[in-house]
Amino acid sequence: MATILITSATLVSASHPLHLTSVDVLVKNGKIEKIAKNIQSDDKKLQVIDAKDSFLSVGFFDLNTNFGEPGYETKEDIKTGTAAAAAGGFTAVAVHPNTNPPIHSRSEVALIVNTAKGNLVDVYPVGTISKKREGKELAELYDMQQTGAIAFSDGNHSVQQAGLMGRALLYAKGFNGLIMSHPEDDSIGGGNQMNEGEVSTYLGMKGIPNLAESIMVSRDLFLAEYNEAPIHFSTISTEESVELIKKAKAKGLKVTCDVAAHNLVFTDEEVKGFDSNLKVNPPLRTKKDIKALLKGLKDGTVDAIVSQHTPHEIEFKNVEFQIAYNGIIASQTVLPLLVKAGLTVEAIVEKLSVGPRVILNIEQPKIEEGATANLVIFSTDKKWIFDGKTNKSKSANSPLFGQELAGKVLAVINNNQILIND
Incomplete structure (x- = not known):
């Protein structure tokens, strides 16, 4: 997985000192390398995820x-x-x-x-x-x-x-x-x-x-x-x-x-x-x-x-x-x-x-520097259509099929892998 920089995400983690504040998070080799208000990097291979108006949690x-x-x-x-x-x-x-x-x-x-x-x-x-x-x-x-x-x-x-x-x-x-x-x-x-x-x-x-x-x-x-x-x-x-x-x-x-x-x-x-x-x-x-x-x-x-x-x-x-x-x-x-x-x-x-x-009784993943990245980035406002193009299941038995829905997952990171929902 490339080095990932998540920018301007609202952190949601009740026990975290930065709970409900905007942060940048740098993820390298599957681990959280840095968390700060603003992170600058000159890494040319850096993959940037703009998470403005979106949320970041475990x-x-x-x-x-x-x-x-x-x-x-x-x-x-x-x-x-x-x-x-x-x-x-x-x-x-x-x-x-x-x-x-x-x-x-x-x-x-x-x-x-x-x-x-x-x-x-x-x-x-x-x-x-x-x-x-x-x-x-x-x-x-x-x-x-x-x-x-x-x-x-x-x-x-x-x-x-x-x-x-x-x-x-x-x-x-x-x-x-x-x-x-x-x-x-x-x-x-x-x-x-x-x-x-x-x-x-x-x-x-x-x-x-x-x-x-x-x-x-x-x-x-x-x-x-x-x-x-x-x-x-x-x-x-x-x-x-x-x-x-x-x-x-x-x-x-x-x-x-x-x-x-x-x-x-x-x-x-x-x-x-x-x-x-x-x-x-x-x-x-x-x-x-x-x-x-x-x-x-x-x-x-x-x-x-x-x-x-x-x-x-x-x-x-x-x-x-x-x-x-x-x-x-x-x-x-x-x-x-x-x-x-x-x-x-x-x-x-x-x-x-x-x-x-x-x-x-499973250990809670942490959003802190040095921890393994187990993250989701999501929006409660962004809309998307659940249909044959966006459905990842083999089956299609949903009463919401074909509808426009509010609330979208933008990306997930785990096990040194990333999925970005286009």
């Missing part, structure tokens, strides 16, 4: 993304998935085990770790909780962690057996492993199409009630408390879940949670158009739920925001809403959605850069 970390590799490479492979992540400002991702075979042994973990080596984006596999994600038998959690698994989840399958979840929490605690819960009671909401409420009644579609999520959040909080184990809830979407987690934190439980960016913007009202790209799990909820989620982000109940990037081929999305698969491609549209949701720049950095690494 690279974003996505706690919930899906690549198809292994088995579903037609949806997304590691190469295209990391390209989309980088374009969205992410310098690290945790990939969930919704693959075929699932990431349920050291073999699959090793495949992902080795395939992703040398990438600009750091890729951390999330191993399964149960073998084959069937929810019947505990997977080899410790073996997977030793090979590189960062945490454990059954992906978009919820662990229905309380006993199995309890054993997973207890076992993982012994080696500082983290269990991620996808909270949904299948006996209440399984196989249904959208949020249960006025809109689902109007459309005549079977709904997934808030209860399907909150009852599992409640169960897993009891299990975590009983086993004195940490737990993380992936993609909560309801007012009730926020309240349950807030009370658990007040009691001193080791609980964290995240929310998908699209659940902060879209409501079930949008489903009236039957756009299958708005079919996600958990489903789009109500304005009341969004208000509670935003409040939870502000008061610290919700620790992080994720993309829940879930690519699908056209034959699984360009069909009737009832039979379409759940999920949208989202790595590149997280920032625009958070801008639309009204989050401050400081909140965006806290929930995309800092919070995810705290949850995973």
Whole structure:
């Protein structure tokens, strides 16, 4: 990578003495060589990035993304998935085990770790909780962690057996492993199409009630408390879940949670158009739920925001809403959605850069002289069109496809590599 000079960037790093001030940053051989108000250089090979009216922070970390590799490479492979992540400002991702075979042994973990080596984006596999994600038998959690698994989840399958979840929490605690819960009671909401409420009644579609999520959040909080184990809830979407987690934190439980960016913007009202790209799990909820989620982000109940990037081929999305698969491609549209949701720049950095690494107990990259450069430069004002030219994913299942969006990632730097979004 050439020597990079970032000029006139507003630094966003709450613990930094230059927080929210304009700085120049010189990056050489993948390391931050100098930070100052104004840097002059006579290096003729210097690559200058004008970041005036833009922000500089530690690279974003996505706690919930899906690549198809292994088995579903037609949806997304590691190469295209990391390209989309980088374009969205992410310098690290945790990939969930919704693959075929699932990431349920050291073999699959090793495949992902080795395939992703040398990438600009750091890729951390999330191993399964149960073998084959069937929810019947505990997977080899410790073996997977030793090979590189960062945490454990059954992906978009919820662990229905309380006993199995309890054993997973207890076992993982012994080696500082983290269990991620996808909270949904299948006996209440399984196989249904959208949020249960006025809109689902109007459309005549079977709904997934808030209860399907909150009852599992409640169960897993009891299990975590009983086993004195940490737990993380992936993609909560309801007012009730926020309240349950807030009370658990007040009691001193080791609980964290995240929310998908699209659940902060879209409501079930949008489903009236039957756009299958708005079919996600958990489903789009109500304005009341969004208000509670935003409040939870502000008061610290919700620790992080994720993309829940879930690519699908056209034959699984360009069909009737009832039979379409759940999920949208989202790595590149997280920032625009958070801008639309009204989050401050400081909140965006806290929930995309800092919070995810705290949850995973990963060392926070630093913006200081001598540190390895792990950076994102972004604007909350600049507009761009998300279409076939700018989309880096293999898939195109997004309700934002073809639209002009406000909030653009200008560049990311990591692992002595740089990506500049033209």
